[in-house]
Amino acid sequence: MSAKVIGAGAFVVIGALLFTAALFLIGERRMLFDDRFELYTEFAKLGQLEVGAVVRVAGMDAGEVTEVIVPASPADKFRVRMEVRDNLHQLVRTDSIASVQTEGLVGGIFLSIATGSEGAPVVPEKGTIPGREPFVLADVLEQASETFEQVAMTVDKISGDLETTIARVEVATKDAHQLFIDITPQIKSIAENGSRMSADTRQVIAGIQAGEGTLGKLIKDDTLYVRAREVADEAQVAMANVRQVSDEARRAIADFRSEDGPAKGMFAHVRVTLGQTRDVVANMADVTEAMKHNFLLRGFFNRRGYFDLDAISPAQYRAGVLENGKRKAMRIWLGSPVLFQTAASGAEELTDDGRARIDAAITTFLEHLPTSPLVIEGYASDGSEGDRYRVSRQRAGIVREYVLGRFGLTANNTGYIALAGNAVASPSGDHWDGVALTLFIDLEDLKFVPQPRSAGVPAVVSTKVISK
Amino acid sequence: MVERTGLAILAFLGWVGEVSLFGLRAMREAFRPPFEFAEITRQLYEVGWRSAPLIATSGFSIGVVLSMHTRASLERFGAEAMIPAGLTIALIRETGPLVTALLVSGRVGAGIGAELGAMKVTEQIDALEAVAVDSFKYLAVTRIIACILALPILTTITNVCGILGGYLAETSISGMSLELYFSRAFAVVEFSDLIPSTLKTMVFGMIIGTVACYLGFTTTQGTEGVGRTSTRSVVMSSILIILANVVLVRLIFFLFPPV
Amino acid sequence: MNHLRQGSDAHVDAAAHSDGDGPAIRLEGVSKSFADLKVLDDVTLDVAQGTGFCLLGRSGTGKSVTLKHIMGLMMPDAGRVFVHGKNVTELKRQELGEVRRTMGFLFQNAALFDSITVGENVAFPMRRHTDWAEEKILDTAKARLADVGLTEAFDKMPGDLSGGMKKRAGLARAMALDPDILLVDEPSAGLDPITGDEIDELLLGLKKKGTTLVMVTHNIPSARHVADELAMLHEGRIIAHGTAGELDRSDDALVRAFMRSESGG
Numbered sequence: 001m002s003a004k005v006i007g008a009g010a011f012v013v014i015g016a017l018l019f020t021a022a023l024f025l026i027g028e029r030r031m032l033f034d035d036r037f038e039l040y041t042e043f044a045k046l047g048q049l050e051v052g053a054v055v056r057v058a059g060m061d062a063g064e065v066t067e068v069i070v071p072a073s074p075a076d077k078f079r080v081r082m083e084v085r086d087n088l089h090q091l092v093r094t095d096s097i098a099s100v101q102t103e104g105l106v107g108g109i110f111l112s113i114a115t116g117s118e119g120a121p122v123v124p125e126k127g128t129i130p131g132r133e134p135f136v137l138a139d140v141l142e143q144a145s146e147t148f149e150q151v152a153m154t155v156d157k158i159s160g161d162l163e164t165t166i167a168r169v170e171v172a173t174k175d176a177h178q179l180f181i182d183i184t185p186q187i188k189s190i191a192e193n194g195s196r197m198s199a200d201t202r203q204v205i206a207g208i209q210a211g212e213g214t215l216g217k218l219i220k221d222d223t224l225y226v227r228a229r230e231v232a233d234e235a236q237v238a239m240a241n242v243r244q245v246s247d248e249a250r251r252a253i254a255d256f257r258s259e260d261g262p263a264k265g266m267f268a269h270v271r272v273t274l275g276q277t278r279d280v281v282a283n284m285a286d287v288t289e290a291m292k293h294n295f296l297l298r299g300f301f302n303r304r305g306y307f308d309l310d311a312i313s314p315a316q317y318r319a320g321v322l323e324n325g326k327r328k329a330m331r332i333w334l335g336s337p338v339l340f341q342t343a344a345s346g347a348e349e350l351t352d353d354g355r356a357r358i359d360a361a362i363t364t365f366l367e368h369l370p371t372s373p374l375v376i377e378g379y380a381s382d383g384s385e386g387d388r389y390r391v392s393r394q395r396a397g398i399v400r401e402y403v404l405g406r407f408g409l410t411a412n413n414t415g416y417i418a419l420a421g422n423a424v425a426s427p428s429g430d431h432w433d434g435v436a437l438t439l440f441i442d443l444e445d446l447k448f449v450p451q452p453r454s455a456g457v458p459a460v461v462s463t464k465v466i467s468k
Numbered sequence: 469m470v471e472r473t474g475l476a477i478l479a480f481l482g483w484v485g486e487v488s489l490f491g492l493r494a495m496r497e498a499f500r501p502p503f504e505f506a507e508i509t510r511q512l513y514e515v516g517w518r519s520a521p522l523i524a525t526s527g528f529s530i531g532v533v534l535s536m537h538t539r540a541s542l543e544r545f546g547a548e549a550m551i552p553a554g555l556t557i558a559l560i561r562e563t564g565p566l567v568t569a570l571l572v573s574g575r576v577g578a579g580i581g582a583e584l585g586a587m588k589v590t591e592q593i594d595a596l597e598a599v600a601v602d603s604f605k606y607l608a609v610t611r612i613i614a615c616i617l618a619l620p621i622l623t624t625i626t627n628v629c630g631i632l633g634g635y636l637a638e639t640s641i642s643g644m645s646l647e648l649y650f651s652r653a654f655a656v657v658e659f660s661d662l663i664p665s666t667l668k669t670m671v672f673g674m675i676i677g678t679v680a681c682y683l684g685f686t687t688t689q690g691t692e693g694v695g696r697t698s699t700r701s702v703v704m705s706s707i708l709i710i711l712a713n714v715v716l717v718r719l720i721f722f723l724f725p726p727v
Numbered sequence: 728m729n730h731l732r733q734g735s736d737a738h739v740d741a742a743a744h745s746d747g748d749g750p751a752i753r754l755e756g757v758s759k760s761f762a763d764l765k766v767l768d769d770v771t772l773d774v775a776q777g778t779g780f781c782l783l784g785r786s787g788t789g790k791s792v793t794l795k796h797i798m799g800l801m802m803p804d805a806g807r808v809f810v811h812g813k814n815v816t817e818l819k820r821q822e823l824g825e826v827r828r829t830m831g832f833l834f835q836n837a838a839l840f841d842s843i844t845v846g847e848n849v850a851f852p853m854r855r856h857t858d859w860a861e862e863k864i865l866d867t868a869k870a871r872l873a874d875v876g877l878t879e880a881f882d883k884m885p886g887d888l889s890g891g892m893k894k895r896a897g898l899a900r901a902m903a904l905d906p907d908i909l910l911v912d913e914p915s916a917g918l919d920p921i922t923g924d925e926i927d928e929l930l931l932g933l934k935k936k937g938t939t940l941v942m943v944t945h946n947i948p949s950a951r952h953v954a955d956e957l958a959m960l961h962e963g964r965i966i967a968h969g970t971a972g973e974l975d976r977s978d979d980a981l982v983r984a985f986m987r988s989e990s991g992g
């Protein structure tokens with residue numbers, strides 16, 4: 001009997017001890033048993049930061065976020081209140097910067113506080129430190145892509161300037177000669193940097209595509225973030241260089257005009273280098289663009305409004321891949337007899353009447369256009385399956401070209417797809433001959449009441465027949 | 469067919485009603501003297517201490533297996549660092565309590581059912597009454613209390629052994645240190661994860677004890693009846709545990725909304 | 728515990744009924760059915776204090792059921808059961824417990840607690856109802872086991888005993904608290920004749936000390952020896968009631984046949 005009493009006692013005591021130990025582990029992590037001080041930071045974008053998120057000072061677990069105060073107006077920022085261990089207080093200075101960070105793709109979101117500088121005063125209790133906005137991959141790519149475009153334009157401009165100048169200037173001074181010797185290496189280095197950057201970016205994309213290291217791994221390793229950011233930063237530096245070079249070149253050109261002509265060979269050399277630079281930078285812009293359209297990242301960018309119809313099959317498209325819970329398709333059907341006529345060459349071209357119809361249709365979309373993607377669906381119901389596909393693709397292409405030119409729409413947001421003859425729920429039943437202008441629109445943006453969706457078609461919100 | 473299903477449902481409800489009344493009576497009696505402390509201790513030994521090896525071993529293996537599964541799924545997202553936390557949360561919130569309850573219902577529920585059933589058919593329960601002992605208090609109340617007390621403790625043992633098992637599985641692959649493992653394991657666990665889900669197992673204990681005692685006390689038809697009681701005790705308490713768990717999880721989410 | 732009472736010797740009939748205390752046990756119109764089976768049908772009987780009463784009857788007629796009614800282990804469908812003048816069927820749990828404390832019950836199958844030793848079985852009632860020192864409890868338990876000739880079985884588990892040994896251990900447990908009323912269900916079934924006789928002597932001794940004895944047995948010589956009064960149960964009713972001599976001379980052929988048998992079945 002007594003052995004049983006001891007057993008029962010041991011059981012209860014061991015259980016209670018283990019449970020208490022677990023409670024302590026949680027409590028310790030939450031720093032319930034430490035002295036803490038309170039401080040604030042501010043962000044325009046929260047980046048999924050939540051109450052209860054861990055706060056780290058210089059990488060050390062230091063406390064937690066206790067409150068997120070929603071701003072009163074869009075112009076204000078979110079205020080984040082946190083509690084941090086008192087013994088780390090002297091590390092947090094007024095110039096310490098708070099930033100939201102992630103441990104890997106699905107890792108916890110935490111608030112990181114960098115230690116401040118020696119000279120700055122310690123943050124007072126309930127003080128506010130500056131916050132660095134959360135870093136978002138898409139933004140960086142966007143920025144990189146823009147920068148590259150600017151670089152490319154600048155390079156174009158320089159070479160354009162040079163071309164015209166070379167045409168005009170006949171002689172070169174010794175100074176001018178020297179100037180070109182100075183400029184050339186800089187241009188060369190831009191070209192070199194540029195090709196390295198685009199190689200880097202391409203390598204990242206190749207990595208993703210080869211499936212070597214999954215998307216998660218890449219993002220977890222921060223490779224994509226870091227590389228993309230580096231590329232963007234380097235591009236910015238390159239851009240500054242190019243500007244400087246272009247100014248110097250312009251000055252030189254001005255000099256040329258007034259002085260004796262330079263050596264023609266020198267100009268030729270510079271022209272070649274600039275040409276290379278332009279190619280490289282254009283290449284980089286392409287690669288960054290490609291990154292946005294990469295298969296694995298597509299879901300990520302789709303949410304942000306990018307589409308690559310080349311990567312979507314007609315079957316997927318019909319199944320509604322471009323739609324999500326909120327975003328629905330809205331179609332305007334236009335028939336081929338009104339839209340097209342056969343040109344002398346045998347190819348189809350838009351009729352005047354057709355253009356007017358398209359204009360009228362697009363007008364109803366205009367309100368939503370730059371923000372909602374537009375897809376021109378091509379249909380053709382005559383001939384073989386191959387013919388129908390070809391014709392429907394041509395039609396969609398023609399209409400897209402027209403729409404792009406006429407309304408100056410962004411090419412990025414205006415796609416076209418060949419759907420051959422099958423058109424479920426078109427005004428003529430299960431087929432269509434012509435095109436459908438399809439706007440993918442967030443229901444929230446929609447002013448009118450959605451109609452019940454018809455079976456088989458990617459959620460037609462409103463079907464409006466302009467012409468048959 | 470419909471009628472028969474309806475009757476079966478009614479029969480089940482009636483049965484649950486009887487068991488509930490039995491349990492309620494046990495709760496009422498538990499607070500009335502005399503208190504059978506010695507017998508509760510003995511039962512705590514039987515239900516708790518003697519189940520501990522089974523529970524510890526199972527907890528450990530579950531930890532190893534869960535760790536391998538979490539690794540397989542989290543690796544895909546490059547979130548290996550989340551393995552300890554994922555495993556701990558899964559274990560503490562749901563797997564630990566439920567697995568413990570089901571194991572105990574198998575070991576202890578069957579045991580109590582068979583023991584009381586045998587006592588019933590061999591008239592030992594009558595014999596207790598004949599020596600002026602309240603058999604309900606002495607046999608049922610003590611066992612139900614022991615189950616209620618033992619389950620949170622056994623669950624804690626499952627959880628701890630599970631985390632240790634997870635650690636061994638993890639360290640054998642990644643060589644992670646025990647300290648780092650534990651700090652990661654508890655990185656996302658809140659009091660509201662641990663306390664309600666551990667305490668809810670008291671309800672499971674109550675179910676196991678009550679069902680087994682009820683079936684034991686109502687055993688008829690000799691040895692065959694004892695076998696049936698033992699089986700039914702496991703089946704019925706498992707079903708009731710799983711059903712109760714749905715309600716309890718809902719209730720816990722209601723009381724401690726997840727952030 | 729054990730009250731010595733007058734008139735515990737012979738000539739019981741008159742003595743018991745003239746006793747001012749009234750009968751130790753009285754069943755009044757007790758009926759009991761299990762499902763469709765009517766086991767007891769309006770059974771009325773008295774057992775005077777300090778006497779030996781023997782209930783006879785063929786197998787399955789409800790003798791054990793009758794004993795369980797006296798103990799309050801079964802409740803009658805109709806009728807009342809008095810023990811020491813208290814209506815067992817209406818008592819609260821606690822009062823019932825008090826009444827039971829003055830009674831000992833030997834179950835037909837002994838019903839030993841099989842998770843504890845034989846010695847602990849005998850000690851169990853003492854542990855529950857006395858504040859005796861451990862030593863006294865163990866000594867008393869040993870003495871009780873010695874009474875039934877089982878000294879050596881003290882540390883054995885019930886599962887390791889033979890049927891007859893279990894029976895005797897059960898009797899030792901029933902006698903543990905020196906009950907005023909001892910109900911024994913076939914005490915000598917499964918015993919050899921010599922041990923059976925020893926048990927009879929033991930019961931007689933208890934009766935002499937004033938214990939009221941209610942015995943169920945198929946062993947007619949033993950019944951003649953121990954009991955002052957006998958009753959025979961048949962098809963739910965008492966068909967004969969009286970001394971052994973009266974039953975020998977019964978009008979009922981079944982009763983006479985029963986009384987002629989020499990040993991239990």
Ligand SMILES: Nc1ncnc2c1ncn2[C@@H]1O[C@H](COP(=O)(O)OP(=O)(O)OP(=O)(O)O)[C@@H](O)[C@H]1O
Pocket residue numbers: 761764766784785786787788789790791792793835
């Ligand atoms: N708990 C019970 N449930 C259902 N029937 C019962 C119960 N107890 C006894 N019976 C029935 O009551 C009848 C009388 O049983 P009891 O045990 O009293 O017989 P008995 O006279 O003691 O026979 P035996 O001499 O064989 O011991 C039997 O038919 C038995 O089946």
Ligand SMILES: [Mg+2]
Pocket residue numbers: 790791792835912
């Ligand atoms: Mg019997």
